[in-house]
Amino acid sequence: MNTxxxxxxFGPVLPEIILAAGVLALVLFGAIRGEGSSGIIxxxxxxxxxxxxxxxxxxxxxRVETMGGSFVVDSFxxxxxxxxxxxxxxxxxxxxxxxxxxxxxxFEYPILIVLSTIGMLMVISSNDLIALYLGLxxxxxxxxxxAAFDRDNVRSTEAGLKYFVxxxxxxxMLLYGASLVYGFTGSVSFPTIATTLQGSAGFGLVFxxxxxxxxxxxxxxxxxxxxxxxxVYEGAPTPVTAFFAAAPKMAGMAMAVRVFIDAFPGILGxxxxxxxxxAIASMALGSFAAIGQRxxxxxxxxxxxxxxxxxxxGLATGTSEGIQGVVIYMAIYLAMxxxxxxxxxxxxxxxxxxETIEDLSGLSxxxxxxxxxxxxxxxxxAGIPPLAGFFAKFAVFTAAINANLVTLAVIGVVTSVxxxxxxxxxxxxxxxxxAVERYDAMPSGVRFVLALSSVFVVLYVLFPAPLxxxxxxxxxxxx
Amino acid sequence: MxxxxxxxxxxATIAVASGFMVIASRNPVQSVLFLILAFxxxxxxxxxxxxxxxxxxxxIVYVGAVAVxxxxxxxxxxxxxxxxxxGFLQYLPFGAxxxxxxxxxxxxxxxxxxxxxxxxxxxxxxxxxPDVMTNTEALGQVLYTRYFYFFQAAGLIxxxxxxxxxxxxxxxxxxxxxxxxxxxxxxxxxxxxxxxxPFRQGI
Numbered sequence: 001m002n003t004x005x006x007x008x009x010f011g012p013v014l015p016e017i018i019l020a021a022g023v024l025a026l027v028l029f030g031a032i033r034g035e036g037s038s039g040i041i042x043x044x045x046x047x048x049x050x051x052x053x054x055x056x057x058x059x060x061x062x063r064v065e066t067m068g069g070s071f072v073v074d075s076f077x078x079x080x081x082x083x084x085x086x087x088x089x090x091x092x093x094x095x096x097x098x099x100x101x102x103x104x105x106x107f108e109y110p111i112l113i114v115l116s117t118i119g120m121l122m123v124i125s126s127n128d129l130i131a132l133y134l135g136l137x138x139x140x141x142x143x144x145x146x147a148a149f150d151r152d153n154v155r156s157t158e159a160g161l162k163y164f165v166x167x168x169x170x171x172x173m174l175l176y177g178a179s180l181v182y183g184f185t186g187s188v189s190f191p192t193i194a195t196t197l198q199g200s201a202g203f204g205l206v207f208x209x210x211x212x213x214x215x216x217x218x219x220x221x222x223x224x225x226x227x228x229x230x231x232v233y234e235g236a237p238t239p240v241t242a243f244f245a246a247a248p249k250m251a252g253m254a255m256a257v258r259v260f261i262d263a264f265p266g267i268l269g270x271x272x273x274x275x276x277x278x279a280i281a282s283m284a285l286g287s288f289a290a291i292g293q294r295x296x297x298x299x300x301x302x303x304x305x306x307x308x309x310x311x312x313x314g315l316a317t318g319t320s321e322g323i324q325g326v327v328i329y330m331a332i333y334l335a336m337x338x339x340x341x342x343x344x345x346x347x348x349x350x351x352x353x354x355e356t357i358e359d360l361s362g363l364s365x366x367x368x369x370x371x372x373x374x375x376x377x378x379x380x381x382a383g384i385p386p387l388a389g390f391f392a393k394f395a396v397f398t399a400a401i402n403a404n405l406v407t408l409a410v411i412g413v414v415t416s417v418x419x420x421x422x423x424x425x426x427x428x429x430x431x432x433x434x435a436v437e438r439y440d441a442m443p444s445g446v447r448f449v450l451a452l453s454s455v456f457v458v459l460y461v462l463f464p465a466p467l468x469x470x471x472x473x474x475x476x477x478x479x
Numbered sequence: 480m481x482x483x484x485x486x487x488x489x490x491a492t493i494a495v496a497s498g499f500m501v502i503a504s505r506n507p508v509q510s511v512l513f514l515i516l517a518f519x520x521x522x523x524x525x526x527x528x529x530x531x532x533x534x535x536x537x538x539i540v541y542v543g544a545v546a547v548x549x550x551x552x553x554x555x556x557x558x559x560x561x562x563x564x565x566g567f568l569q570y571l572p573f574g575a576x577x578x579x580x581x582x583x584x585x586x587x588x589x590x591x592x593x594x595x596x597x598x599x600x601x602x603x604x605x606x607x608x609p610d611v612m613t614n615t616e617a618l619g620q621v622l623y624t625r626y627f628y629f630f631q632a633a634g635l636i637x638x639x640x641x642x643x644x645x646x647x648x649x650x651x652x653x654x655x656x657x658x659x660x661x662x663x664x665x666x667x668x669x670x671x672x673x674x675x676x677p678f679r680q681g682i
Contacts (some may be wrong), residue, residue, distance in 0.1 A: 008627070020635060027642065067628040092595060108646045115639050134632040141636060145643035160647075 009066040012059060012073040015052040015081065016121050017050040020358055022048040023114045030107035033400055038099075038107040040337035045093055049117065054087045061478065063477060069189055070434035072127035075326065075477035076327070078082050079470055080124045080254035083331055084247050088117040088448050090338050091243030097443030098239050101351065104150050120251035126258060129178040129188040135217065136174070136255070139248060140167050151177055159235025166228045176216025180208025181263075192262040196265040203257035212259060213274045220252035220311060223281035226305045233301035238353065241297055242341035253311055257446050260315065261478050268318045273318040280411050282309025294356050295346050297423065300337070302383060306419055307333050313412050314396035321474035323467075324398035326346070327463060331394040331467055332460070336380050339453030342463070343374045346442040346450075348442055354439075357426060362435025371430045373454040378427050380457045382420035388460035404477075448454035487527060494520035507553040515546045532615040 010017065030037050056078055063074040092110050099105040119138030126132040144167060147351060148160020157419040168279055182188050185196045197205070218225040233241045258273050285307020295297040309398070311333070314325035346367075347354040363371040380389035400409040461466070497516040500507075504510050518541045525534035622630055676682060 012629075020631075024638075027638075068625045070628050106646065108642055112639070112642065112646070115635065115642075118635060130629055131632070134629055134636065138632060138636050140640060141639045141643065145639070145646055148647055151647050 002461050008068060009064070012064050012066050012125075013071060015055040015059075015085075015127075016441055017289075018052045018055055018253045019048055019114055019118045019121070022051070022113055023118070026107075026114070030111065032108055033107075034069055035106065036380065038105045038109070041107040042092055042096060042110045045114050046062055046089055048114060049085050049089045049092070049310065052117075052121075053082060053089075053187040056085065058133050058162060061477075063351065067131075069191075070128050071122075071177070072126050073377025074474075075470075076257070076474040077125045077325075078249055079474040080330075081121050081329060083334055084117065084120045084250045084254075085126065087247035087250055087338070088113055088243070089339060091239065091247060093445040093449055094239075094338075094342065096445045097241035098237065098345060101348075102150065103411060104237070106149075109146065109149060112142045112146050115351060117247065120247060123251050124254040124258070126255070127190050127262070129190075132255065132259070133171075133175060136215075137141065137171060139251060140171065140219070140427060142166075143244065143248060143308060143399045145231055146240050149240060151439040152235045153237075154293050155235035156237060159232045159402055161237075163228055163232045169449050170218035170225065173211045173218075177213075177215060180204060181212060181230065189240045189260070194265055201267045201270050205267075209264065209267075209271055210274060211350070213271065213278075216252065216256045216259060218277055220249060220256060220308050221301075221305055222278045222308050223285045223305065224278075226282065226285065229305055230298045230301040233297055233304075238341065238345050238355075241300070242338065242345070245295035245300060245337045245341065246473060248425070249304065249308065250330055250334065251306070251316075253326060256312075256315055257326060261318065261323065265318070272316055272318060275312055276375045276405070276408055277310035279309045279408065280317055282306060282312065283415040283419075284411055285310075290419065290422050293422070294358070296355050296357060296360075299357070300340060300344075303419075303423075304337065306415070307337075307381075308410060309343060310396055310416070313408055313458070314403075317399045319399060319479045320475045321402060322392040322396070323478060324471045325392075325399040327471035327474050328395045329392040332380075332388045332457075335453040336389060336455040338449055339373060339377045339457060340381070340470070342446045342450035343370055343377070345446050346370060348440050349437065350440070360426060361429050361433035365435045366438045372449055372451070375427045375430060376454055376458055378423040382423040383416050386422070386461040388457045391460065391464060460475050487524070490523040490527070494524065508550065509548045510547060511553055515542050518542050518546065530614060531535045532613075532618060535615075537668070544552065557562075 022044075026041055026048070026251070030041050033040075059073050060416070061075050063072065065072050072344045076290055087124045099109060102353050116139050117249040119135045119140075119142065121294070122135030123132060123139060124135075126135055146355040147163045150156035150363060167317060178188070181193065184202060187193055189197065195216070214225060217223075218228075218302075222230040224308035233244065236244065262276070264271055282305050286302050286304075286309055290299050290306070293302060307329075311326050311329045314329060316322070318324075335393050344355065347359055360374075363374070380387035381390050383393045385391075393412070397409045397412055494517050497513040497520065500513040501510050501517065501547060518537055518635070522534040522537040522542075656660060674682065
């Protein structure tokens with residue numbers, strides 16, 4: 001048994017190693033320096049994420065497996081990791097001013113964000129079920145803690161507790177499904193599962209597949225496992241909500257693609273039904289349930305459920321074109337959601353934050369530029385050309401039609417029109433209602449995020465080629 | 480052979496009996512103690528199956544940590560167990576349902592074994608035979624090599640759990656008397672008073 005064990009290649013894991021080693025140093029630094037160190041740790045965490053982003057971009061584009069086949073890097077992983085790191089850094093930038101003013105600027109926040117980011121990167125690169133589960137737990141556990149980060153606030157602790165209990169349940173389901181998949185295929189490794197399963201799958205395996213899908217659907221808040229989303233989004237501190245709406249969604253969607261395309265390509269027919277159902281239900285719920293919402297954070301929760309539904313349309317095709325659609329959709333969704341949350345984070349007078357739609361009335365007269373940016377985000381989320389959101393929806397719906405899922409595409413378009421109602425209502429409130437008092441000046445970090453995402457959303461129509469090409473390469477690397 | 484069987488029945492009987500006592504005993508502290516007894520006997524059963532690593536882990540983790548934690552919780556929290564038992568009849572149908580499900584599963588497993596003994600392969604057989612390598616050694620062979628990545632990831636998860644617990648619960652409280660060792664050590668003999676305390680009266 002004493003076989004010589006080769007040391008695995010650490011090159012492909014460099015981004016994770018940078019983050020993990022860095023975060024350990026930051027924990028130590030924070031513990032020694034004490035409470036006053038949150039400012040510098042925020043900066044250092046951003047530097048770490050930046051370094052990891054550089055490392056991700058320098059990874060090779062061809063498929064590399066390491067760590068005994070548990071860890072895989074390809075163009076898809078590179079692209080989704082870059083998106084996740086951008087989303088995480090935005091989660092820190094958006095929090096800088098908010099946390100200080102709310103008196104919860106403790107140094108653990110950026111540390112937990114970085115730890116959660118490590119989990120996301122591990123999930124994106126997972127090549128077997130154990131790596132997937134461990135990455136998911138790292139990501140989820142950190143998320144539960146930061147949801148309850150404002151621990152003296154009842155709503156925040158309620159959000160954290162609710163997220164924790166439901167999240168533990170979904171982890172259990174995923175684990176149960178994974179054990180069934182392992183039992184019926186004899187392997188946890190995705191490539192082996194893929195070669196074992198060709199054409200037909202037994203009842204037990206489909207059973208396991210459903211449970212795995214349920215665990216994943218919980219993480220990306222797809223219907224019918226969305227119930228936690230509105231409460232958690234409303235209760236968590238707003239920068240945390242922005243982070244939840246952005247980064248874990250990227251990782252969760254990448255995880256869904258990884259599992260279904262990498263591990264179960266042979267039984268497309270079996271999981272396609274699950275994804276199609278979840279996509280339709282998410283799109284419908286996202287459109288209808290959001291109509292009655294007055295709180296912007298709740299509204300964004302339903303909006304994110306709907307958007308996940310649209311992205312799942314791309315996954316349901318199971319084709320390279322569909323995955324390209326998913327990747328484009330997630331990139332554009334990231335910009336739109338971060339931009340919207342940047343505006344929500346600027347609605348503040350003194351110590352009080354405002355979160356309802358009525359508080360936006362007349363924003364065009366008090367803050368014309370902010371109102372314009374938010375209007376662009378809303379038009380884009382509604383899918384109105386020539387803004388980026390239109391192209392995102394266009395990409396997934398075209399893929400669905402080319403894969404003979406015409407009904408799905410039609411339902412998608414219809415729900416997207418219904419959803420346009422509540423996005424456009426926000427524009428109406430901003431431009432045609434009586435103006436309320438001015439808000440405080442925007443913090444510089446928030447302004448930076450808003451400017452960047454607005455520029456992306458508005459100007460995407462002029463330069464779509466780089467994103468489309470990168471997304472195409474990412475999708476092709478999976479097939 | 481008979482010795483093995485004797486030990487098996489000894490461990491199994493005590494495990495089942497103490498498992499029954501966990502739910503039957505009126506005192507929650509006794510329940511936890513019976514739970515510990517059940518764990519120890521289960522560890523004995525594992526040991527007889529050649530799973531010595533699992534047996535030790537059961538004793539260390541479940542008896543050493545989890546059960547002691549239970550004990551602390553039941554002793555520290557003022558839970559009125561008599562009140563908890565009030566709804567016993569109310570939950571009886573649901574409990575009975577779960578019992579029926581377990582019974583059916585057991586019947587299926589035993590039925591399959593009677594029809595074809597080859598169908599149910601014993602999962603208790605360790606992959607490398609115990610003559611070649613103990614299963615602690617077998618785990619050690621892969622834990623830090625093949626599964627090094629998972630091991631590190633699990634370490635990070637535990638770190639998150641620790642940071643999370645501190646973030647959510649540690650707070651500075653005013654008016655607490657902390658031990659100050661340097662002050663204690665700097666005391667001289669004049670600072671200390673020795674008094675004779677009358678029996679049953681106190682100071």
